[in-house]
Amino acid sequence: MSAFSRVLFAFSALIIVLFFLTTTFPTSFSFTNTNSFSHFLATFHANNNNNNHSPSSSPNDQTHQHQPILGLWRNPFIAFKGINDISPSPASTNQNISRAISPDVANCGPVELPPNAITEPFCCPILPSPLKIKDFKDFAKPNAPLRVRKPIHLVDDEYMAKLEKGIAIMKSLPKNDPRNYIEQAKVHCVYCNGGYPQKPPFQNLKIDIHRSWLFYPFHRWYIYFFEKILGSLIGDPDFAVPFWSWDSIEGMQMPKHFANPNSSLFHNLRDPAHLPPYIVDLNYHVGADSTTQDQQVSYNLAFMYKQMVLANTKEVFMGGVYRFGDQAQPAIGSVEQAPHNTVHKWVGRADLPSQEDMGTFYTAARDPIFYPHHTNIDRLWGIWTSLDGGRQDYRDDQDWLDSEFYFYDENLDLVRVNIRDSLDTKKLGYVYEEFEIPWLNASPKPSRTKLERQAKKASFLASQNPITTTTATKFPLVLDSKVSVAVTRPKKLRSKLEKEREEEVLVIEIVDLHSDKDVKFDVHVDDDEEMLSGPDKAEFVGTFTSVPHGRHKSKTRFMVAISKVLENLEAEEDEIIVVTLAPIVGKGLVSIGSIKVEYILK
Numbered sequence: 001m002s003a004f005s006r007v008l009f010a011f012s013a014l015i016i017v018l019f020f021l022t023t024t025f026p027t028s029f030s031f032t033n034t035n036s037f038s039h040f041l042a043t044f045h046a047n048n049n050n051n052n053h054s055p056s057s058s059p060n061d062q063t064h065q066h067q068p069i070l071g072l073w074r075n076p077f078i079a080f081k082g083i084n085d086i087s088p089s090p091a092s093t094n095q096n097i098s099r100a101i102s103p104d105v106a107n108c109g110p111v112e113l114p115p116n117a118i119t120e121p122f123c124c125p126i127l128p129s130p131l132k133i134k135d136f137k138d139f140a141k142p143n144a145p146l147r148v149r150k151p152i153h154l155v156d157d158e159y160m161a162k163l164e165k166g167i168a169i170m171k172s173l174p175k176n177d178p179r180n181y182i183e184q185a186k187v188h189c190v191y192c193n194g195g196y197p198q199k200p201p202f203q204n205l206k207i208d209i210h211r212s213w214l215f216y217p218f219h220r221w222y223i224y225f226f227e228k229i230l231g232s233l234i235g236d237p238d239f240a241v242p243f244w245s246w247d248s249i250e251g252m253q254m255p256k257h258f259a260n261p262n263s264s265l266f267h268n269l270r271d272p273a274h275l276p277p278y279i280v281d282l283n284y285h286v287g288a289d290s291t292t293q294d295q296q297v298s299y300n301l302a303f304m305y306k307q308m309v310l311a312n313t314k315e316v317f318m319g320g321v322y323r324f325g326d327q328a329q330p331a332i333g334s335v336e337q338a339p340h341n342t343v344h345k346w347v348g349r350a351d352l353p354s355q356e357d358m359g360t361f362y363t364a365a366r367d368p369i370f371y372p373h374h375t376n377i378d379r380l381w382g383i384w385t386s387l388d389g390g391r392q393d394y395r396d397d398q399d400w401l402d403s404e405f406y407f408y409d410e411n412l413d414l415v416r417v418n419i420r421d422s423l424d425t426k427k428l429g430y431v432y433e434e435f436e437i438p439w440l441n442a443s444p445k446p447s448r449t450k451l452e453r454q455a456k457k458a459s460f461l462a463s464q465n466p467i468t469t470t471t472a473t474k475f476p477l478v479l480d481s482k483v484s485v486a487v488t489r490p491k492k493l494r495s496k497l498e499k500e501r502e503e504e505v506l507v508i509e510i511v512d513l514h515s516d517k518d519v520k521f522d523v524h525v526d527d528d529e530e531m532l533s534g535p536d537k538a539e540f541v542g543t544f545t546s547v548p549h550g551r552h553k554s555k556t557r558f559m560v561a562i563s564k565v566l567e568n569l570e571a572e573e574d575e576i577i578v579v580t581l582a583p584i585v586g587k588g589l590v591s592i593g594s595i596k597v598e599y600i601l602k
């Protein structure tokens with residue numbers, strides 16, 4: 001072989017290997033092996049990407065030709081440089097390489113919908129041609145007045161009339177205007193139902209902002225741009241979207257303006273049984289028995305306490321870590337399950353296949369009540385962060401901070417934002433009006449005495465073949481009926497200091513979830529399987545709820561913080577806790593891979 005043919009041969013071999021990596025790997029990539037190889041490719045991509053596309057080097061208002069990354073990837077000369085850069089030496093695992101999620105906006109595709117969807121599967125926004133992207137710079141001026149978001153029950157009709165006017169204008173805008181009401185609703189659909197792929201080489205992984213650490217910041221930005229657009233359309237740039245404070249006693253009904261058929265805030269596809277003065281059920285499921293209104297209020301308050309106060313680690317409250325190259329939906333946060341998902345369901349039409357419009361993500365933002373609902377979710381994020389004198393969120397993680405989204409602003413510019421810029425709402429020009437929080441001290445009490453609980457547990461463990469986490473034949477466990485499992489705690493009687501440093505967390509791996517269906521199951525600790533406690537009791541520790549997405553099957557994780565629960569149940573010295581899973585909706589549509597206790601740094 002001549003020297004030239006040898007070079008040619010080596011070069012072709014390299015191309016074949018690269019082709020294999022780009023085409024084969026992403027499809028065979030699975031949830032359980034997210035690390036080494038994906039990191040290898042992510043590193044490779046990041047090196048290429050940094051050459052031409054990093055947000056820090058991109059000038060404001062630049063014009064992108066949207067194939068540069070793909071172009072680079074397929075360019076053997078640059079790929080050759082790339083492979084040198086990422087030879088698997090220690091240097092390649094260097095922390096400076098970003099694995100932040102960023103949607104490939106130029107390659108938006110049809111979304112995945114639940115069965116019997118009532119609208120078309122196309123949610124991609126209209127893109128400017130040529131694709132022109134601005135990086136977000138529109139921070140509030142240091143001394144400018146802040147927009148104050150108030151609870152709806154404390155604003156007057158005149159203020160609500162501004163919201164009504166803004167939504168009416170948005171509904172009247174032409175379809176090809178990104179400020180058009182339905183175009184805005186599609187933004188939610190595209191980010192929730194897999195319209196955007198991750199960037200190459202992970203284009204087979206569709207992005208989903210739910211069930212992960214993207215949930216709060218995505219919705220913060222979404223409401224931010226909605227508010228700015230609405231303010232500009234009504235000629236009042238100081239307008240702030242009021243919030244539906246379903247966590248306060250005065251706010252526990254659907255706000256009356258939304259139930260007025262003559263208002264632009266009215267929406268046809270809602271459960272007619274849930275109009276005011278009916279009290280919202282924050283732990284709702286379709287077909288739930290109604291309870292007395294007073295009982296419902298106290299259920300709701302105890303439930304809020306669990307989802308906010310007891311959920312005291314970032315993983316449990318905000319959802320799981322989700323990086324470039326990872327499968328979507330790593331773990332769902334407490335408030336995202338409920339009240340977020342449950343209020344979506346409570347508003348939607350119980351008799352439609354996926355409780356449209358609010359009860360499923362592809363249509364949820366078509367209902368004007370979506371916005372005050374999510375404004376409250378955004379407010380709760382801020383409240384959670386300030387509890388216990390300040391709680392630790394993900395702000396030390398560069399990949400979280402660098403994660404990106406794209407929205408249209410009030411000037412019709414397509415704007416790229418990141419999570420870092422969303423953390424201080426004052427920099428975005430708004431704050432929340434503070435008022436009394438009624439659930440802050442609504443700590444739930446046990447339904448039985450310690451003696452009764454211990455007797456129940458002893459009889460369960462003495463029964464024939466109680467299921468334990470090591471009963472291999474039982475897992476994965478199809479949740480088609482109530483099941484109790486003996487779960488061993490690796491540590492017992494932890495010191496106060498240990499408890500301050502680490503939270504004891506019940507981790508439930510969901511290995512097979514029918515994501516296109518409505519699913520809900522409740523989790524109880526040291527309860528009585530025959531007579532399970534209600535949502536206002538300490539033994540009821542959490543609920544898993546799934547709003548139908550498109551994907552038929554998915555995996556995720558459900559975590560419940562139990563340090564305080566075990567204190568309340570006087571079970572801190574027990575080596576075993578009995579965890580009962582009670583399917584409420586969608587029996588048999590979820591399989592549990594494992595249940596264990598872990599200790600997570602706060």
Ligand SMILES: [Cu+2]
Pocket residue numbers: 340344364374
């Ligand atoms: Cu939502």
